Amino acid sequence: MEIKTEPGKREKEWEPRIMAFLCRWCSYAGADLTGSSRTSYPPNVRILRVPCSGRVNPLFILKALRSGADGVLVSGCHPGDCHYTAGNYNARRKFAVLARLLEYVGIDPRRVQFSWVSASEGEKFAKVVSGVVAEVKALGPNELFRLTNYEQTVKEQ
Amino acid sequence: MYLKISRENLRKWLTELKKGAEVLVPEKVNGLWTYTPFQGQDPLPNFLNSRIPPKSVFFPSMQALVEWKSSGGSVQLRSLTPAAGPKVLFGLRPCDARGLRILEPVFSQDNQDIFYGQNLSRTLLLGVACRRPCPGSFCEQMGIDPQAAKDFDLSFREITQGFIVKVITEKGGKLTGGGVFFTEAAAKEWEEARSEIKNKNETLSFDLEKVKTRVGERFTDEEFWMRVSLKCLNCGICTYLCPTCHCFDICDLQIPGQGIRFRCFDSCAFPGFTKMAVHNPREEKWRRYRQRVSHKFNFFPQNFQNVACVGCGRCVVHCPVNLDLRQVLLAISG
């Protein structure tokens, strides 16, 4: 289904919705710092805190896209700094494979992005989010992987 | 009444019909024979049967039933009725048509299923008699004549120059539209156009009546069912490719404020088919296989008079492990 307001109006007002999985120890804290430093960043991001970037199952990323997210950001601690020692190393391997798979299937890799943001990198977080939002906005709404297009389903009966 | 039509005129007639109805013919789509909208091509080239049975035209694998929208505390429900307008299904085989008729009471006995019922009543079934056996098929053992005409509105038999047509129903007769593309033919020509098919695989012949009697007796023979189902994969291929299987699941797709309720195929071969909160009565594979065979050859006939199998052979050919229903039926009857 597509969420439509009035025909035409949707295009002018469209803003991408980005799902961000941030690790609790580094990236989430970094995002907090961005806020407390009064550095502004686009409000398009919905943040979901996870204990570690290694907690992020590729399923979450795919399901986010399926549920209507236009883009996904996963961010964790820098390699070597993981609170759980190796969580982000495992994540790095998983995401390397997933990113290539998504690209092979035709989902633009700019929709699903990854970053290392530490707890002190408030500025970086703002930059990363701005970058993701800009790139996804340029790509347009995620029409491809969204929940079944309702109108098309009904037409096909 | 009997008519005659050339291949070229058949093409022209279908093109003409397209103006007033949706015309579906078999065509190779992505390498698989499928019933798709007629595009003006030569209908019925080297075609045996479709991969997915034509029951999917009336009972598709994904059917939107009801839609709802909520706003400001109230909910609007909308029943999604089947698309209006007549349909013509050309190139149907006698086994698949029989399958459609077998399914009719399922979708109309207690409750009228508008999707199946209305769709079927709006569709004209134009059948083509078979001249070659399908691999794995056993239609004749199921009492279906590969040259049968009775389940169609019009029945076509191929000859060198085109087809001889038998008009079965009044609807079918009207469709032929008086003499523009068709010419009259004699009953003798219809008889002569009949092809005898050497269908029987002698080593796998079974007696249907014996199967119907003995399958009930075999119910408690656990050893037997364990043995015959041992190599089954628990996938859904046999059920999803079967012209008479009809189990379905209901599920909803929704986002905040909107949703659609769908009906989709389900398979009794899946381990979770009968799973409930506390118990799964068909946890073991042999129970599911016993259920599948017993349903088709025992319970369904008890309720609906027909055996729920037309011998099309799709399950035999496409089973990943070649679990052959004919062998099982032979073992039951023997």
Next chain:
Amino acid sequence: MAEARAEVRKEDLVNLVQDLFSEGRVDYFLGYQPGTVKFKTTPLIIKKGEDIQKLAVDDYGHYNLTFYLKEIKGRVGILVKGCDSRSLLSLLREGQIKREDLYIVGLPCPGQIDPKKIAAALSCEPEDLEQIFRRGREMIAKVGGQEKTVSLTQALLEKCLACRYPKPLVFDTLLSGEYTAPISPMKRPEDDLRPKPAAEKWAFWSAQFERCIRCYACRNICPACFCPRCLVEENMPQWISPLPSKGDNFLFHLMRLMHVTGTCVSCGECERVCPMEIPLMKLNEKMNDDLKELFAFMAGVDLEKALPFRTYHQEDPDDFIK
């Protein structure tokens, strides 16, 4: 005319299985028997006392029988081709089966025949093929009473053309025969989809996944899919809807791929059994090529090497992360 490959002698196999049962070495034996439709072989699961003479090996025995080990526990004798043995190694590596429970019998394989490919090469339908047989090292197909020669490249399964492991990597005994690749190692043809732009790739896979009917044959026949409860069976919460809509089909196949990463050995069974003829091997091959490139990993050849997602290196590829 080149000499025919040495063929497996049925008596060798039958005697071997006879001995295995009489010595009480196994409770079940997994092999093949002739199928009930043309050009098909079917798995044969025999227990002690059952008719061993039914065992047969022919050119159509495509099955990777290792998937039965998910279900049939206990002491099992199994017939494996070189490529199948990689599945065994994979399962052993993942701790899903125990080596001492198995009696592994190696089967020499001349390459498995694909009737659909032969029909395509001869511009006819698979049902029109009357006979397929080898004459020396040639492949002959009979259509309309006439004998036509097809090359091995035209006749064999795609995966057989790039056969790297004709001899089982793990076995208890090898049946006598020739353990060489059917044709001198030919690299698998390039996947012409990979260099295409995103929109084309999406259009291709969209069309494919629209056809998926969610029969789960690919999952069930896969030896690498050994989860007792599959992701699609979860309904609290329901991650993947049972509806065969395009999006949910994508979700199923992509997640299945992520789940078999490191265990999939590209045996090709998923693609062979798909009733809608979706080219699933394209996805598996891509994933396995990525694993090789990223982590120098190949599934099912080494019992010692760590699985790709259970280990890491400081120098793992990082350039895609901001």
